[in-house]
Amino acid sequence: MPVSPARAAAFEVLLRIETTDAYASEMLHASRFAKLSPSDHGLLTELVMGVLRWRGLLDSKIAERSSQAIAKLDLEVLTALRLGAYQILFLDRVPRHAAVNESVELAKSAHKRSAAGLVNAVLRKIERSASDLNEGFSHPEWLVERWIRIYGLEAARKICEYDQNAPAQAIRIADAKAVELRSTGRTRVPGPTRVLDELRDERVQVEPGKLLSTAFTVKSGDVTATKAFRERRVMIQDEGSQLVAMLVGRGSKKILDCCAAPGGKTRVIAERNPEAVVVAMDLHPQRAALLKKLVPTENIRVIAGDVRNLPLGGEFDRILVDAPCSGTGTLARNPEIKWRLKPEDLLRLQEYQVEILRTAMKLVSRGGRIVYSTCSLEPEENEAVIQKALAVDTAFQVVDCRNELEDLRASGELVWDGVDSLLRGPFLRTIPGMHPCDGFFAAVMEKE
Numbered sequence: 060m061p062v063s064p065a066r067a068a069a070f071e072v073l074l075r076i077e078t079t080d081a082y083a084s085e086m087l088h089a090s091r092f093a094k095l096s097p098s099d100h101g102l103l104t105e106l107v108m109g110v111l112r113w114r115g116l117l118d119s120k121i122a123e124r125s126s127q128a129i130a131k132l133d134l135e136v137l138t139a140l141r142l143g144a145y146q147i148l149f150l151d152r153v154p155r156h157a158a159v160n161e162s163v164e165l166a167k168s169a170h171k172r173s174a175a176g177l178v179n180a181v182l183r184k185i186e187r188s189a190s191d192l193n194e195g196f197s198h199p200e201w202l203v204e205r206w207i208r209i210y211g212l213e214a215a216r217k218i219c220e221y222d223q224n225a226p227a228q229a230i231r232i233a234d235a236k237a238v239e240l241r242s243t244g245r246t247r248v249p250g251p252t253r254v255l256d257e258l259r260d261e262r263v264q265v266e267p268g269k270l271l272s273t274a275f276t277v278k279s280g281d282v283t284a285t286k287a288f289r290e291r292r293v294m295i296q297d298e299g300s301q302l303v304a305m306l307v308g309r310g311s312k313k314i315l316d317c318c319a320a321p322g323g324k325t326r327v328i329a330e331r332n333p334e335a336v337v338v339a340m341d342l343h344p345q346r347a348a349l350l351k352k353l354v355p356t357e358n359i360r361v362i363a364g365d366v367r368n369l370p371l372g373g374e375f376d377r378i379l380v381d382a383p384c385s386g387t388g389t390l391a392r393n394p395e396i397k398w399r400l401k402p403e404d405l406l407r408l409q410e411y412q413v414e415i416l417r418t419a420m421k422l423v424s425r426g427g428r429i430v431y432s433t434c435s436l437e438p439e440e441n442e443a444v445i446q447k448a449l450a451v452d453t454a455f456q457v458v459d460c461r462n463e464l465e466d467l468r469a470s471g472e473l474v475w476d477g478v479d480s481l482l483r484g485p486f487l488r489t490i491p492g493m494h495p496c497d498g499f500f501a502a503v504m505e506k507e
């Protein structure tokens with residue numbers, strides 16, 4: 060079986076890089092590769108750069124499955140294995156059998172016929188383990204493969220594991236201090252310690268949250284049967300969702316939460332900004348009505364309607380756009396999503412998200428901030444949306460979420476140690492299984 064020109068060229072370049080001081084970027088532009096078609100040249104670049112970027116991970120996958128120590132393998136054999144493993148683990152458009160067969164041929168073409176069996180056996184095992192991830196953890200292959208590509212194999216495995224179990228039930232206790240500040244003296248609300256005692260008396264055991272000091276995890280008992288829950292002093296809310304709402308900050312006067320229902324984040328925002336009027340909007344009247352019922356906080360005004368038609372100017376000093384999204388960060392809670400979602404849905408959602416975000420950006424006052432968030436793990440709905448919105452409205456700059464998270468650590472509200480692990484570039488990025496919560500993305504942008 061002939062080896063495709065792109066793979067043969069990648070094999071040659073990778074061997075040269077290992078045996079000389081050649082630079083990959085220079086070799087890829089060598090004149091003898093100019094005759095490759097644009098798509099073959101694209102694949103050549105992807106294979107070479109991908110193998111070089113992921114060599115550590117590829118070698119560990121090969122070492123786990125090889126009968127011979129990596130250090131003992133001939134360089135040609137190891138390079139054929141790395142090329143095959145990279146395609147199996149990272150390239151969803153390359154059929155896996157082609158990746159295996161062509162690596163076997165590459166080893167043979169380098170006069171390593173005797174190693175062809177080993178290349179075949181190791182790559183088949185890697186192929187099976189990649190499939191196990193789909194089958195064993197019961198996720199559609201296209202989702203698993205894109206997570207491996209975006210977050211790496213270990214994170215993808217953790218996401219799948221997390222999604223296959225009922226997530227811990229996180230609760231939030233109403234910020235009693237903020238409520239007391241607003242109270243007239245007649246409506247004093249019991250503080251968190253008192254609420255915890257109440258829950259214990261009603262046989263609900265909780266333990267402190269892992270991300271936030273305002274959060275607790277239910278260990279046993281039915282929190283929905285308690286008086287505190289009925290009186291809306293205790294809410295069920297994922298810790299990642301609470302953290303996103305905290306990025307809206309404190310001290311504002313006029314806040315818009317424009318995709319608000321059922322209102323988990325609205326409530327956090329309203330309590331942390333007791334002096335502000337919080338306008339909570341949702342497209343669907345029945346969802347807006349639900350928000351009104353679930354979040355009876357006095358500084359919230361609820362509107363049913365489409366944010367794209369909101370007849371207001373740039374008058375909000377803080378806006379939260381918690382956009383409708385694929386929800387791939389919440390598959391432990393909503394497992395049906397993974398079987399419904401199609402790859403092409405992501406760009407359709409992106410178009411809608413950009414439209415909503417761009418409209419909302421027009422409503423921010425000078426010096427004000429907008430927070431864009433989703434519970435999606437997919438860059439199309441996150442980083443790409445921010446990029447597209449900023450390309451049109453140049454009055455905004457991205458604020459590094461690191462500063463916001465460090466402030467929350469300093470105030471004792473964020474108790475998670477690794478601020479770094481919560482960041483992807485300047486954005487908040489929680490990953491189910493890596494963090495004790497759903498997968499949330501958030502970007503903060505400030506208007507000049």
Ligand SMILES: C[S@@+](CC[C@H](N)C(=O)[O-])C[C@H]1O[C@@H](n2cnc3c(N)ncnc32)[C@H](O)[C@@H]1O
Nearest residue numbers: 318319320321322323324341342365366381383
């Ligand atoms: C991710 S959910 C919001 C969750 C909510 N922020 C929370 O924390 O409880 C997105 C919401 O956006 C609403 N929505 C969708 N399109 C909208 C639009 N054009 N204008 C206003 N709301 C919209 C949906 O009805 C849905 O309730």
